[in-house]
Amino acid sequence: xxxxxxxxxxxxxxxRIRRKATSPSQPRVLGYGRVSTADQHPEVQxxxxxxxxxxxxxxxxxxxxxxxxxxxxxxxxxxxPGDTLAVVRLDRLARNLRELLEITADLEERGVHLHVLxxxxxxxxxxxxxxxxxxGAIAEFxxxxxxxxxxxxxxxxxxxxxxxxxxxxxxxxxxxxxxxELRQSGLSIxxxxxxxxxxxxxxxxxxxxxxxxxxxx
Numbered sequence: 001x002x003x004x005x006x007x008x009x010x011x012x013x014x015x016r017i018r019r020k021a022t023s024p025s026q027p028r029v030l031g032y033g034r035v036s037t038a039d040q041h042p043e044v045q046x047x048x049x050x051x052x053x054x055x056x057x058x059x060x061x062x063x064x065x066x067x068x069x070x071x072x073x074x075x076x077x078x079x080x081p082g083d084t085l086a087v088v089r090l091d092r093l094a095r096n097l098r099e100l101l102e103i104t105a106d107l108e109e110r111g112v113h114l115h116v117l118x119x120x121x122x123x124x125x126x127x128x129x130x131x132x133x134x135x136g137a138i139a140e141f142x143x144x145x146x147x148x149x150x151x152x153x154x155x156x157x158x159x160x161x162x163x164x165x166x167x168x169x170x171x172x173x174x175x176x177x178x179x180x181e182l183r184q185s186g187l188s189i190x191x192x193x194x195x196x197x198x199x200x201x202x203x204x205x206x207x208x209x210x211x212x213x214x215x216x217x
Contacts, residue, residue, distance in 0.1 A: 081111035
C-alpha cells in the first residue's frame with residue numbers, strides 16, 4: 001500500500017510518496033511534482049507520477065517565485081547516475097527557461113535522464129535529447145537578442161547623453177565644451193561643477209561622453 005507522510009516545512013506543504021524499494025544498483029525513476037496555491041492538489045501529479053513507475057515521488061505546495069524549493073532540492077540530491085527524474089510538465093520543474101537548462105545540464109553531467117510525461121520528452125532517447133538541445137538553442141538566441149538590444153541602448157545613450165529612451169541630458173553643448181576645456185586646464189570636478197552651475201555627479205557623467213558635433217537647422 002502506498003504510504004503518505006506529511007512533514008512540516010515552513011511555508012511549503014510537502015509530501016513524499018514511497019513505493020517498494022529497489023536494488024541499490026538498479027536504476028530508479030524518481031518523481032517530482034509542485035503546485036503553487038492552496039486550492040491545487042499535488043496528489044493529482046503524484047498519481048500520474050506513480051502510474052509512470054516512480055519508486056519515490058517528491059511533492060510540494062510552494063510558489064514558483066520561491067528560489068528555494070525543499071522537495072526539488074531533495075529529489076535532485078537523491079538521484080544517482082542511471083536514474084530518471086520524472087515530472088508531469090516542464091513548468092513544474094523550473095521557473096524559467098534559464099533555470100530549466102541549468103537543471104537539465106546538471107542532470108546530464110551526472111548521468112541522470114529526464115522524463116516529462118505530458119510533453120513527451122525523454123532524454124534517454126535521441127528525440128528527447130534533441131528537444132532539449134532545441135530549447136537550449138532558443139535560450140541562446142534570446143540571450144543574443146538581449147545583448148544586442150542592450151548594446152544598441154548603450155550606443156543610443158552615449159549618442160544622446162541621456163538615459164535609456166533618449167531622455168534629454170541636463171546640460172547643453174556649450175556647457176559640455178566648456179567643461180572639457182576647464183577639466184583639461186587642470187580644474188577639479190568640483191570647481192568645474194561650480195563654474196557651470198551643475199551638480200558634481202552631472203559633470204562627472206558629462207565629461208565621460210564625447211562632445212557631439214554641432215547640428216545645423
